[in-house]
Amino acid sequence: MPSLPLSPRIGRRARTQRPPEPASAPADGLTARQREVLAFIAASVRERGAPPTRAEIAQAFGFRSPNAAEAHLRALARKGVVQLLEGSARGIRLLAPAAAAADAAEASPAEPPHGEPTAALLQLPLIGRVAAGSPILAQEHVEAVYPADARWFARRPDYLLRVRGWSMRDAGIHDGDLLAVQATREARSGQIVVARLGDEVTVKRLLRDGAHWRLQAANPAVADIPVRPGDGFAIEGVVVGLLRDRGWD
Numbered sequence: 001m002p003s004l005p006l007s008p009r010i011g012r013r014a015r016t017q018r019p020p021e022p023a024s025a026p027a028d029g030l031t032a033r034q035r036e037v038l039a040f041i042a043a044s045v046r047e048r049g050a051p052p053t054r055a056e057i058a059q060a061f062g063f064r065s066p067n068a069a070e071a072h073l074r075a076l077a078r079k080g081v082v083q084l085l086e087g088s089a090r091g092i093r094l095l096a097p098a099a100a101a102a103d104a105a106e107a108s109p110a111e112p113p114h115g116e117p118t119a120a121l122l123q124l125p126l127i128g129r130v131a132a133g134s135p136i137l138a139q140e141h142v143e144a145v146y147p148a149d150a151r152w153f154a155r156r157p158d159y160l161l162r163v164r165g166w167s168m169r170d171a172g173i174h175d176g177d178l179l180a181v182q183a184t185r186e187a188r189s190g191q192i193v194v195a196r197l198g199d200e201v202t203v204k205r206l207l208r209d210g211a212h213w214r215l216q217a218a219n220p221a222v223a224d225i226p227v228r229p230g231d232g233f234a235i236e237g238v239v240v241g242l243l244r245d246r247g248w249d
Contacts (some may be wrong), residue, residue, distance in 0.1 A: 053066075124147075136237070
């Protein structure tokens with residue numbers, strides 16, 4: 001069967017990933033507000049698969065302008081817990097993601113469902129190139145299976161996709177990243193989804209466009225994809241997390 005490129009596309013073979021490991025203590029030398037901002041960034045990465053913009057940080061904390069958020073980010077960068085990437089609205093890279101996640105969990109702890117352990121080791125298949133017209137999770141598409149701690153994700157993922165390309169760059173999704181995807185046929189406007197459009201599978205942000213949908217890239221060099229009746233459009237999953245080779249450094 002013909003192979004189906006992904007946009008961002010899935011690589012042919014997966015390398016061993018080294019996701020961030022949990023830390024037992026939060027980062028040192030941070031003020032209470034800096035710790036809150038760091039927790040907010042970690043929660044955004046965990047729940048949405050991307051860091052927040054300066055404007056989103058300002059709105060969440062009631063700052064008068066994004067400049068105040070920028071000042072906090074610069075302070076966090078000086079203290080070595082984040083790296084700021086120029087030229088990207090979401091250009092924030094966590095250098096101590098486990099400590100940030102621990103702070104976020106302390107700020108809003110979640111009780112596990114009754115009878116379930118507080119942590120579970122997931123076995124997530126890495127999906128390779130998808131044959132046209134066949135299900136994403138078909139056995140012939142699975143290139144490898146990786147263990148992953150369920151606590152890394154706000155929602156339980158079902159599989160991993162490797163990104164090739166930079167069409168979602170400004171959403172914090174980089175070439176070579178592994179996207180954790182929850183298999184579902186439904187999604188809300190604004191979510192980053194894995195979508196099938198005719199014979200193509202793509203990763204884009206789903207947006208309502210009048211009576212129709214639009215698949216929005218996060219890179220000004222890449223055109224959005226309008227969805228019209230008869231295009232063979234279907235949601236294959238929602239991105240619920242992101243893993244990066246060599247952690248976040």
